[in-house]
Amino acid sequence: MAAVLLDLAAGDPKKLPHPVVFMGYLINFLQKKVESFAEENILSLRLGGVLITFIVFTTAGLSGWMIERLAYKESFFPILFNNSILIISLASCLSARSLYDSILRVINSLNNQSSEESIEAARKELGYIVGRDVDQLEKQEILRATAETASENAVDGVFAPLFWMATGILLWNISPNLPGPLACAFAFKSASTMDSMLGYREGNLRWLGTASARLDDILTFIPCRLVLLSLPLVSRPLNELPNLVKGAFEDGSKDLSPNSGLSEAIFAYCAGIKMGGANLYKGKLIYKPILSKYSPEANKEGIYNILKIGFYLEMLWLISIMTISITFN
Numbered sequence: 001m002a003a004v005l006l007d008l009a010a011g012d013p014k015k016l017p018h019p020v021v022f023m024g025y026l027i028n029f030l031q032k033k034v035e036s037f038a039e040e041n042i043l044s045l046r047l048g049g050v051l052i053t054f055i056v057f058t059t060a061g062l063s064g065w066m067i068e069r070l071a072y073k074e075s076f077f078p079i080l081f082n083n084s085i086l087i088i089s090l091a092s093c094l095s096a097r098s099l100y101d102s103i104l105r106v107i108n109s110l111n112n113q114s115s116e117e118s119i120e121a122a123r124k125e126l127g128y129i130v131g132r133d134v135d136q137l138e139k140q141e142i143l144r145a146t147a148e149t150a151s152e153n154a155v156d157g158v159f160a161p162l163f164w165m166a167t168g169i170l171l172w173n174i175s176p177n178l179p180g181p182l183a184c185a186f187a188f189k190s191a192s193t194m195d196s197m198l199g200y201r202e203g204n205l206r207w208l209g210t211a212s213a214r215l216d217d218i219l220t221f222i223p224c225r226l227v228l229l230s231l232p233l234v235s236r237p238l239n240e241l242p243n244l245v246k247g248a249f250e251d252g253s254k255d256l257s258p259n260s261g262l263s264e265a266i267f268a269y270c271a272g273i274k275m276g277g278a279n280l281y282k283g284k285l286i287y288k289p290i291l292s293k294y295s296p297e298a299n300k301e302g303i304y305n306i307l308k309i310g311f312y313l314e315m316l317w318l319i320s321i322m323t324i325s326i327t328f329n
Contacts, residue, residue, distance in 0.1 A: 018092055019060070019063075019089075019092055019093070019186060019189065020092075020189060020193050023056060023060060023189065023190050023193045023194075024193060024197065026055075026056055026059065027052065027056055027193065027194055027197050027198065028197070030051075030052045030055060030056070031052065031197075031198065031208065034048030034049070034051070034052060034208065035048075035204055035208070038204075040204075042207050045204055045207040045208045046207045046208075046210060046211070048208060049198070049207060049208040049209060049210055049211045049212065050211045052194070052198070052208070052211075052212070053191075053194060053211040053212045053215055056190045056193075056194055056212075057187055057190050057191060057194075057215065059190070060186040060187050060189065060190035061179060061183050061184070061186055061187035061190075062183070063186055064089070064179070064180075064182035064183035064184070064185065064186030064187065065179050065180070065182075065183040067085065067086065067089055067182055068086065068179075068180045068181075068182050068183060070085075071083065071085055071086040072176075086182060089182050090165060090181060090182055090185060093161040093165070093182075093185040093186065093188075093189050094157065094158055094161055094162070095153070095157030095158065096157070096158050096310075096311075096314060098157075099150065099153050099154065099157055099158070100307055100311075102125070102128065102129045103129075103146060103149075103150050103303065103307060105125045106122050106125045106126050106129075106142065106146045107146070107300055107303060107304075109121035109122040109124075109125050110122050110139065110142070110143075110300070111300075119138065119139060119142070122139075122142050123135065123137055123142065126142055126145055126146060126149075129149050129153070130145055130148075130149050131281060132145060132279045132280055132281050133279075133280040133281065133282065133283065136280075140297060140298070143297075143298040143299060143300065143303065144274075144275060144277065144297070144298040145279075146298070146303055147267075147268075147271075147273055147275055147298040147302060147303050147306060148264050148275050148276075148298075150267070150303060150306045150307065150310070151263055151264040151266075151267035151268065151275070151306060152260045152263045152264055154227075154263070154267070154306075154310045155220065155223060155224050155227050155259065155260075155263040156192055156220065156263075157192075158310070158314055159223050159224075159226070159227050159313070159314070159317065160188060160192070160219065160220045160223040160224070161185045161188055161189060162223075162314070162317050162318070162321065163222065163223035163226065164181075164184040164185050164187070164188040164219070164223075165181035165182075165184060165185045165321065166181070166320075166321045166324060167181075167184050168180040168181035168182065168183060168184035168185065169181050169321065169324065169325050169328070170324070170328070171184070173328040188219050191212060191215045191216045191219050192216055192219075192220075194209070194212035194215070194216070195209070195212050195213050195215075195216035197209075198212050198213070199212060199213040199216065202282070217257075217258050217259060220259045221258060221259060224258075224259040224262050224263055225262065227263065227266060227313070228245060228248060228249065228252075228262055228265075228266045229245060230313060230316065230317070231266050231267065231270050231309065231313055232244045232245065232266075232269075232270055233313075233316065234309055234312035234313050234316055235270040235271070235309040235312070235313075236270055244266070244269045244270060245266070247265075247269055247292070248262065248265035248266040248268070248269045248291075248292075249262065249265070251265045251268075251269075251276075251289055251290070251291045251292065251293075252264065252265030252266070252289070252291065254289035255288060255289055261288075261289060261291075264276070264291055265291045265292070267306050267309075267310075268291040268292035268295065269291075269292045269295075270309055271302050271303075271305040271306045271309060272292070272295050272296070272302060272305070273292065273295050273296060273297070273298045273299065273302035273303075273305075273306075274290065274291065274292050274293055274294075274295045274296065274297055274298065275288075275290075275291040275292065275298065276288045276289050276290040276291045277290065
């Protein structure tokens, strides 16, 4: 059990083909085909977006289901080999390692060079992991952006996939022929990838990406709120939980997104740093609600704390999932 927990907690196996890469190729291929056919027709773009969402989501889910079937089908391969393939595939759905490494690269850029060089290096590293404009950000805004993306991506990249893995385990206990943890995780990952590639309110994507954005919102809705309820358990005394959840919900609900505001808010409250404010997205100024406004501004210690409590919560979720799996078997 410990080995399985460590393998899954690490996530993102290196030097192996990553399923998100193949999803990206498929999304890009279908996007070009739909845009070529639909041209500027809004209805055709919307319908094309629905078609892309259906094809990618179904293909990802079926791919995971096929790997599950092959892993547990009687064959001349030893059971350890089959289980290893399944665990590696599941770990590829978790971006804990890549998130951790990306955040540390931003922080290390601020630590290791002279002031002007460090700011420029940090902007470059930050630009790989955020959608906002980073060219004019100074140190404090870089730290805030890093804290916000660490919080939001923890839910999208770690806890939402874990939730859908747990859902797949429960489905297996209903019938071993139903989609299991990998099928559910692959399906969620496809929705998240589509949202990352198509979910922008500009050009054709205003209509082409609507279906995938809505699907991602729906699939992240429950895991986001479970993080809201469970993160205080690993970061603060138990008697603080009601106030933390209440404050985070009130602040995060002001965000236009049904999930990202809550994700950032609960990490802001539990890590004790302030988030939110004005951001530039492709030259357009967007104001995000202030989260945990009485806390200190984002700083390196607070960001390290976000990574730490995120890891603690990941272990709690993994242990809970393993316990559920053993209990129902």
